[in-house]
Amino acid sequence: MKTKIQVSDLKVHYGNIQALNGISFDVYENEILGIIGPAQSGKTTLLKVINRTLEFAQGTTVEGSVQLDGVDIYSIRDVHGLRRRIGMVLPLPVGLPLSIYDNVAFAPRTAGMRKKAELDEIVERCLQQAALWDEVKDRLDSLGTKLSGGQQQRLTIARALSHQPEILCLDEFSIAVDPITTMRIEDVLKTLKDEMTILLVTNLVQQAKRLANRTAFMLNGDLIEIDDTDVIFSDNPASQSTFDYITGNFG
Amino acid sequence: MNNQKNKTGKKAPFLETLIESFIRLCGISSIIFVFGIFFFVFKEGAGFLFGGLDIWEFLTSEEWYPTSLNNKRYGTFALILGTFSVTALAMLIAVPFGLGAAIFVSEFCSPKLRETFKIVIELLAAIPSVVWGFIGLTVMNQLIIAVFNAPIGLTMLNGGIMLALMSVPIIVSIAEDALKAVPDSYREAAEALGATRWQVIYRVLLPAAKNGLLAAVLLGAARSIGETMAVLMATGHSVNIPSGPLSWIRTLTATIAAELGEVAQGDEHYQVLFIIGILLFTITFVVNLIADLVIKGIRQS
Numbered sequence: 428m429k430t431k432i433q434v435s436d437l438k439v440h441y442g443n444i445q446a447l448n449g450i451s452f453d454v455y456e457n458e459i460l461g462i463i464g465p466a467q468s469g470k471t472t473l474l475k476v477i478n479r480t481l482e483f484a485q486g487t488t489v490e491g492s493v494q495l496d497g498v499d500i501y502s503i504r505d506v507h508g509l510r511r512r513i514g515m516v517l518p519l520p521v522g523l524p525l526s527i528y529d530n531v532a533f534a535p536r537t538a539g540m541r542k543k544a545e546l547d548e549i550v551e552r553c554l555q556q557a558a559l560w561d562e563v564k565d566r567l568d569s570l571g572t573k574l575s576g577g578q579q580q581r582l583t584i585a586r587a588l589s590h591q592p593e594i595l596c597l598d599e600f601s602i603a604v605d606p607i608t609t610m611r612i613e614d615v616l617k618t619l620k621d622e623m624t625i626l627l628v629t630n631l632v633q634q635a636k637r638l639a640n641r642t643a644f645m646l647n648g649d650l651i652e653i654d655d656t657d658v659i660f661s662d663n664p665a666s667q668s669t670f671d672y673i674t675g676n677f678g
Numbered sequence: 679m680n681n682q683k684n685k686t687g688k689k690a691p692f693l694e695t696l697i698e699s700f701i702r703l704c705g706i707s708s709i710i711f712v713f714g715i716f717f718f719v720f721k722e723g724a725g726f727l728f729g730g731l732d733i734w735e736f737l738t739s740e741e742w743y744p745t746s747l748n749n750k751r752y753g754t755f756a757l758i759l760g761t762f763s764v765t766a767l768a769m770l771i772a773v774p775f776g777l778g779a780a781i782f783v784s785e786f787c788s789p790k791l792r793e794t795f796k797i798v799i800e801l802l803a804a805i806p807s808v809v810w811g812f813i814g815l816t817v818m819n820q821l822i823i824a825v826f827n828a829p830i831g832l833t834m835l836n837g838g839i840m841l842a843l844m845s846v847p848i849i850v851s852i853a854e855d856a857l858k859a860v861p862d863s864y865r866e867a868a869e870a871l872g873a874t875r876w877q878v879i880y881r882v883l884l885p886a887a888k889n890g891l892l893a894a895v896l897l898g899a900a901r902s903i904g905e906t907m908a909v910l911m912a913t914g915h916s917v918n919i920p921s922g923p924l925s926w927i928r929t930l931t932a933t934i935a936a937e938l939g940e941v942a943q944g945d946e947h948y949q950v951l952f953i954i955g956i957l958l959f960t961i962t963f964v965v966n967l968i969a970d971l972v973i974k975g976i977r978q979s
């Protein structure tokens with residue numbers, strides 16, 4: 428299996444608060460890696476390091492290394508290009524105050540694409556993939572922020588796919604989505620796995636069980652364990668706290 | 679004991695009613711003052727406005743000879759043009775500077791620098807307009823003479839620069855508020871899509887804040903239109919159809935300020951000055967109203 432991302436001894440501080448205490452793991456190409464763990468464990472922070480949106484926040488420091496295809500991401504000059512190699516879906520959907528069409532066409536346009544036909548094609552494909560096309564195809568010109576919460580979340584997924592990322596990061600995407608739509612998106616993720624590597628941060632441990640090839644359990648900035656999902660969800664994972672968290676006997 | 683309780687129990691509501699009626703009085707009186715001022719201005723001008731003044735000529739004739747002995751003429755066209763041209767010039771200078779500074783302060787500054795910047799801008803806003811007029815009369819006058827080789831530096835350009843300096847603080851602070859009101863999540867989302875700083879600004883922030891930015895510009899313009907001292911001192915104060923930035927002009931406000939002290943109360947000239955007041959009132963009212971509607975538009979979306 429080819430290693431897509433290699434994280435080694437990653438430490439992150441927000442001022443005096445340490446959010447990641449030196450974690451190391453690999454992510455393989457075309458797998459879905461589930462990341463679970465209670466609040467404050469550093470899951471979101473980890474994703475923000477990978478797409479390098481963390482570094483502009485005041486007072487944050489990042490130590491250790493993250494390699495993407497063997498290249499340290501902090502040595503990459505074109506940080507905007509790097510970000511377009513990674514699709515990011517945040518927990519609360521952020522429809523940009525633009526039309527539905529412009530939301531999805533945003534990233535291709537920032538990358539310099541201008542041809543209407545190509546953009547049309549991308550917008551339709553991504554909205555299809557995010558299971559939103561049928562609901563919005565007649566009103567692509569209306570504001571993205573006017574959609575319902577669940578629709579906006581699918582819009583952000585479509586947007587994250589619009590620049591054909593190699594890696595898709597989803598941070599608790601189902602918070603604002605109803606169960607049926609969640610299932611539809613999960614089906615989409617299963618097929619997307621053939622094209623890209625997926626990091627799925629989730630509060631729903633069952634979601635990790637359903638989707639992930641491997642699962643990582645994080646706690647208070649530490650990576651407690653990472654293993655095949657079958658092992659993590661078995662009766663005897665390596666760590667007792669993993670077992671307690673998954674079975675709901677935590678804390 | 680029971681009595682005691684009742685007494686204090688009654689006292690508090692009484693105090694509250696007192697405070698409440700005092701606050702209400704303040705609120706009502708400010709409304710009364712505004713209407714009072716308008717009523718007074720209107721009353722002073724009404725006699726001539728409805729009896730004798732040719733309103734068409736008042737608005738379109740450029741002949742302003744209020745003190746002529748045998749043929750008094752009250753045409754304010756040149757003054758209206760003066761007001762609008764110097765305001766337009768001021769906005770031409772102030773809008774790019776003001777919006778640019780607002781973008782810089784809200785998007786590129788470190789928090790520390792931002793605080794310093796805000797203090798400087800507030801200081802700038804607190805400078806009395808007569809000081810600006812004085813600067814126009816001395817420094818800017820010399821500068822314009824030197825740079826443009828003009829005979830006199832007291833011109834529309836001079837006044838426009840002074841007005842620009844006076845409205846920039848307003849534009850910056852309102853525009854900065856508008857940009858700050860755009861949620862950070864928009865910036866984050868756009869950055870995650872690979873947008874550069876500038877792309878975030880012109881593709882996301884400016885469209886999202888456009889109503890607030892428009893309001894900032896309009897309020898800056900309203901400030902310019904209503905300004906008196908600085909333009910009186912810096913623009914040459916001569917009735918003249920402006921032909922370019924270096925022509926001397928006279929504005930509506932400056933005319934009132936300069937002539938009101940020298941007219942006999944109640945005569946035609948006196949009344950015409952008040953009619954100019956009504957005109958100014960109407961213009962600034964309309965501009966402010968538009969700004970208000972625009973701001974209301976922001977709150978709703």
Ligand SMILES: Nc1ncnc2c1ncn2[C@@H]1O[C@H](COP(=O)(O)OP(=O)(O)OP(=O)(O)O)[C@@H](O)[C@H]1O
Pocket residue numbers: 441444445446464465466467468469470471472473484
């Ligand atoms: N912008 C920030 N400034 C300061 N501290 C932060 C910031 N963001 C996160 N932290 C801190 O970093 C730690 C990890 O936060 P993070 O958001 O990564 O956790 P999480 O696992 O995503 O939690 P949740 O499940 O609640 O989303 C927490 O202690 C949090 O308080």
Ligand SMILES: [Mg+2]
Pocket residue numbers: 470471472598
């Ligand atoms: Mg989180």
